[in-house]
Amino acid sequence: MKSTDFARLYSDVVDQLSDYTEMKQQGFFHECHNSDQIPSAQALREIRDLCRALIFPGFYGRPDVNCHTLKYTIGVEVERLYTLLVKQIAASLSFTCKTGVTAIQYKQKAEGIATHIVESLPLLRRTLETDVRAAYNGDPAATDISEVISCYPVIKTLINYRVAHELYLQQVPLLPRMLTEMAHNETGIDIHPAASIGHHFTIDHGTGVVIGATCIIGNNVKLYQGVTLGARSFPLDEEGHPIKGIARHPILEDDVIVYSNATILGRITIGKGAVIGGNIWVTEDVPPGAHIVQYRTPNPS
Amino acid sequence: MKSTDFARLYSDVVDQLSDYTEMKQQGFFHECHNSDQIPSAQALREIRDLCRALIFPGFYGRPDVNCHTLKYTIGVEVERLYTLLVKQIAASLSFTCKTGVTAIQYKQKAEGIATHIVESLPLLRRTLETDVRAAYNGDPAATDISEVISCYPVIKTLINYRVAHELYLQQVPLLPRMLTEMAHNETGIDIHPAASIGHHFTIDHGTGVVIGATCIIGNNVKLYQGVTLGARSFPLDEEGHPIKGIARHPILEDDVIVYSNATILGRITIGKGAVIGGNIWVTEDVPPGAHIVQYRTPNPS
Amino acid sequence: MKSTDFARLYSDVVDQLSDYTEMKQQGFFHECHNSDQIPSAQALREIRDLCRALIFPGFYGRPDVNCHTLKYTIGVEVERLYTLLVKQIAASLSFTCKTGVTAIQYKQKAEGIATHIVESLPLLRRTLETDVRAAYNGDPAATDISEVISCYPVIKTLINYRVAHELYLQQVPLLPRMLTEMAHNETGIDIHPAASIGHHFTIDHGTGVVIGATCIIGNNVKLYQGVTLGARSFPLDEEGHPIKGIARHPILEDDVIVYSNATILGRITIGKGAVIGGNIWVTEDVPPGAHIVQYRTPNPS
């Protein structure tokens, strides 16, 4: 038997929660009339899985792919990826748009972008191969390249990021961020899709790493867990809102290494080959080749 | 064919693992006679999803809710949430209880608490709207309020926390912690359900943040990833067990900002408007308006 | 209607992505002719769940197990675990092996190892009980031993690690790392399966903790979130690849405590009973009983 108290307040609570007029004005209620206009988390997971399967077949996706079946498998997956991308890109465009663009216009635009993404896959695979190579070379505990591809969180994260970055460059809203957040959730590595990252990039362990939206990272860079590449402060507009689109995150030139839990803030430049020690807080430029470490550990008391 | 070795030891291992007398005495075996007396992870996930759908309809839950269907949708979800809450609250009361309370008494108590939680939803929504607003205003990379609600880990975490905190205030055991651990697992942000947190609260990125059980956080506070609000030490009782229930975590007054990886320990007070720099270790009070940062980064060697 | 552009490039992209000759040479394409030769993520999740259910019945697995049904339940689960382990161990051996060992030889070897793992379960349970005890005694916020077993990320992680470590000692490739990565994903705690860890071990909160492959941790050790036990540097061979198998991570003797975000690097020894403060960077031996903390927080400016 249901409590009398609940029965009494039930319709009241429903009425309050359904009174969305104010919410809607402020953007807290998202109303739509077409379920196809909303990016779907389920579809995004499938997109992620297909990208992994296409980039590293045999490690992700169908496990028993071989020389006879590879082409058929890739053929089916590319088509499926394209179909999913068109729908999710169109949904993202539609979800965030304010004006009266038609569903068909969104779809056509989405087809063009999805075509571009699919076309980029071979190049993305080559770049990700350099990332695998960097992870393997940088970790004495890695026994095998298979282990790196199958287990290392950095590889999963970079597949999501590199696809998301392509979507970002095509000015797709929402979707790129959802893809990188999916990786953030899975691995604890939070890379903004707008960040620019070179080849042979790796992150060891990775939990807690943050790479901000306007970061520029060169080639052959290595980060450890807990590293923040963040913003120090940001100018506000007259209404007190942060001004968008200003470069506010660091530039890491080629061959930089940053040890665990270091925090590098602001639009500064870490020069080529510099090494940043762990647990430190860097807010000024570091010249090429420099090694900086935390102020010496005090002698044990 | 199964190995002979395994066949030989099979019943031995089963016997050893089934010998629970000692385990039970020490609390390592949980025996019950009624599967309804145990909180269910599956039900908790559904509770979490319903709370999200009720607080931010259109962003979570049914994607295509609109002005015609909102009320019906809310009506079904509120009823479902109530039913699930009654069962899980009763299970939690029953799971941890030692004495001979009847199932019916637990159910009646659970109905009262579930009624209270449902009644709190409109207020929880208003508070969470301030959190969304704070996240949006504090992040130049946020392009849209939709992106914040859909993607930002802090929002997912705070929905779980704010509901868990209500359950904690009603003295429900186990369930509140399971809810916040579910968010911890998802986002890497670990907020104890007993902590007290004001409105307009936000956490950027979030991975690695820890907010202890006796923390008191004012309004308009912002944390970055990796921040710990922890305990420095705690008194033990005569048997060497920690004494429960002593205030041992920091108080953050209104408008405090704490940068990434800072560690603030003990029952100290960070005064109104203070700013704590990243990667530092704070164990003493900080006056209102103060700015403290890590000892200056040494010049590059 | 599908965009003309996509139709035009479709078979081109499929051809490029299917041209695996070079990938295969470098280890980026994994080809096999037998789906049983590949470790399955689904099977690993079931192995994890069975281990949890066998170690802490009533808390994990069937919720309503009781004195009448415990033995039957354990009997079914042990058999199921053995069957799954044989298949996944054989798959791991097969996946990474280069030479012409037959499937039957792998299976026989896998049966021997799976038998050993199952035989170890009673001892693993006793060790994990000490870990639960340590977590409970070390956390004033823990209201009940049930809460620790059900909710604490450290317990979930240690079940995975302790089973993975047994598999590692039996020289099973890939599988141990997949098990610990599964826990890393779930809890943000990254323990390499090769690390050696004593009894009564606990980690509070845990997100961001990294414990490297050659660590040796004594009994009764406690870590907080964000602690790194890592390598400082590692020698390269003539081709610039890291030399495998050199001890390069710290030794923590009994009774050591390490606070949040501390980074301890290299083959150094932290002596018995030492306490390492948070947010610091330790690269030299610490004598028994020492307390070291971050250089004093500067006075607020």
Next chain:
Amino acid sequence: MKSTDFARLYSDVVDQLSDYTEMKQQGFFHECHNSDQIPSAQALREIRDLCRALIFPGFYGRPDVNCHTLKYTIGVEVERLYTLLVKQIAASLSFTCKTGVTAIQYKQKAEGIATHIVESLPLLRRTLETDVRAAYNGDPAATDISEVISCYPVIKTLINYRVAHELYLQQVPLLPRMLTEMAHNETGIDIHPAASIGHHFTIDHGTGVVIGATCIIGNNVKLYQGVTLGARSFPLDEEGHPIKGIARHPILEDDVIVYSNATILGRITIGKGAVIGGNIWVTEDVPPGAHIVQYRTPNPS
């Protein structure tokens, strides 16, 4: 290891099975460029379940619906049914159409039809209530009206049929037949959606009953299992194909009873109140009130 034989013929078989030119000409290959243009079996099952839930709430659909929640539940279900119907009707129109109608035109037509179906639900419920009443009154083994609604195959079949018939009247292709085939599969009762059936209709047991496309059945008619209301023969056109659209199945006037395994063929009329005995073969008109039975069972030899 895969057999050499299979590897040898693999691409041959794939080539043969992919050579669809001839198939397509004859209608054996259905090509489309949009997965939304095909009726989905999964969606049809959901439509069926929603119709059942809307017609007999509490017996089908959410089991715990009550006076507080009924309206919200119905509101959500009606909206969901409408959405599904629009998509499946549009898919059916598109699937079978030969000419260049646009997707938008199909969608608009589908919206009109779905609106009509939803509008018909209250009337369909009233008719189906008379069917339940007839089943209950006609079966001494029925202990309760609940048992009839929950268990009797005739009720499940008639819900599908009566909705399918409405769709048929709106000239929706394919979908009506898929709905009645779903019931045929479930209950063994095969009612063509084009048949016309009055109120208070029932079928006892039902397996093997066939009711042809041009049947006209009055009110208060009862059939038993295995009854065929079929066509005797049908004229062919010049190419030897059956001429469509000619009335060729029986008319059963009000109050007719037909016992098990009777076969009634051709455009004949079974007059009001007639009773047709089991296992007979009727190909000529039967006057009102007549009782016909199988030629007398011979005396046992």
Next chain:
Amino acid sequence: MKSTDFARLYSDVVDQLSDYTEMKQQGFFHECHNSDQIPSAQALREIRDLCRALIFPGFYGRPDVNCHTLKYTIGVEVERLYTLLVKQIAASLSFTCKTGVTAIQYKQKAEGIATHIVESLPLLRRTLETDVRAAYNGDPAATDISEVISCYPVIKTLINYRVAHELYLQQVPLLPRMLTEMAHNETGIDIHPAASIGHHFTIDHGTGVVIGATCIIGNNVKLYQGVTLGARSFPLDEEGHPIKGIARHPILEDDVIVYSNATILGRITIGKGAVIGGNIWVTEDVPPGAHIVQYRTPNPS
């Protein structure tokens, strides 16, 4: 965009469909306040699967059960079956009851009945073994007893029927009929749970067989597909409703064979060893040992 027409009528339809006052009076709306009070189709399927697994282990349920694991497997399944039965029996009692019995009283009654059912399983297995034997001996196409147990619809049907009959004898409402309808749906064989059937019973092929509620069938009886054991007519009470509980179906003594599509109606007796030919209509007693067949097939015209 949703059609304007639908928006206009939406709330009207919802209102009409939600107006249940009249429906409820007539039994067409089933309202409850506790989802545990309703038999669940999902739970019934699990009950069916468990009964099959317990009666014929190795053929149904876990496929790899062997001499080491059989007892543990049976132990878990018996417990699970009991738990499910208690809940579904209590739900059935509660669903159909009109008066104010408490949930606890239903549960206690259900426990007694479930205990009885479980206790009957060994005997049910022995009877079903005779049915398997009869099916095997009666079918030259049966190559193996394994084929009979695994594939023959009669065996699946009889497991459901024999369990349902036990439940019927314990006066459980609704549940027995739901179990036999589940088999009817699966195999096209419709046996009323109240019918009484001896050992060594078999039905060849089976589709379309109907066995009425008051049938009494001896031992060693064989039916073919399409056979009806039905009622000829039944007396009505003063309100025109059929009078319940009167014997109105046939008695088949031991060793009777009935060929396909024969219809046997009314409370008549088919004597020991009689053989009834196919496609005939029998409404009078048949003496022991008699052979009756359809009136001779006319010579071909």
Next chain:
Amino acid sequence: MKSTDFARLYSDVVDQLSDYTEMKQQGFFHECHNSDQIPSAQALREIRDLCRALIFPGFYGRPDVNCHTLKYTIGVEVERLYTLLVKQIAASLSFTCKTGVTAIQYKQKAEGIATHIVESLPLLRRTLETDVRAAYNGDPAATDISEVISCYPVIKTLINYRVAHELYLQQVPLLPRMLTEMAHNETGIDIHPAASIGHHFTIDHGTGVVIGATCIIGNNVKLYQGVTLGARSFPLDEEGHPIKGIARHPILEDDVIVYSNATILGRITIGKGAVIGGNIWVTEDVPPGAHIVQYRTPNPS
């Protein structure tokens, strides 16, 4: 709380049900040590679905297959079908075999048979196309060839039967019968896999049709629902068991039509072009071209 009665008898019942010695002797307990030795219902459903998708692409399987993707899709499906067939054929051989054949020998034999089945697919498709054509030409209610392929139970049944028949010809045990029983369950049409059936075969409606193991059916034959092609009697061996392998079912020559519920029994021949009326019982040869019907319906009384 569990009833005391159940607790008392629980281990007794488990012991009785686990005592399999006698069961095993009689074939009622199937023990195995390898879960791969048992045909899996789940795998069989996937085999069925793949066969349908390969035979009629676009109607079954992936709905959106088109000229670009057909070959890739077929390639993936053929490989998957082969893999599943090898495993299930090997399991069937192993399940029913009594002697000491090794798993590898079964696998090699299974590979040969699976290769043959896959090789037969193009021919099976051509035969099934004639069946579709026959169904379409024989039914004035069929509006479109799409409707026939998508909805008609006869087509689903014949796909299963024609594949099962190939497996039967290769002397695979159990599997062919499981495939045809799956169709029997779905459509009520029971065709023994050993029966031999020509091209352009169709069955209208179909529920209740039985086609026995030694039937021989020519080309261009049409059956209606409820038709039995059965055995009249069969000789027993000295132990009273039916003698296997004797021809005992009818031969239907080309162009025969059999109307609903006719029963044709024994090794008789229905001559070319004969027409058998409904509801009759035929046990003697029928000459070519003959029309036989039920003894005239008596005039209505």
